[in-house]
Amino acid sequence: MFTLSQTSIAEFKKIYQKEYGIELSDSEANRLGLELLEFFKLIYRPIPKENKEPLLNSV
Secondary structure (H helix, E strand, O other): OOOOOOOHHHHHHHHHHHHHOOOOOHHHHHHHHHHHHHHHHHHHOOOOOOHHHHHHHOO
């Protein structure tokens, strides 16, 4: 199973604590961090060139 680095887990915990006021365990931070990465993999895709021009022209 893939895990985040200890540095990444610590940074995620710090940000999560600041934003939500909840302290996470290392395992919770690892799980939520991996879920966030998977989410970004799903939504972050380049716009194909044929679909890009109408978006640029409508602004």
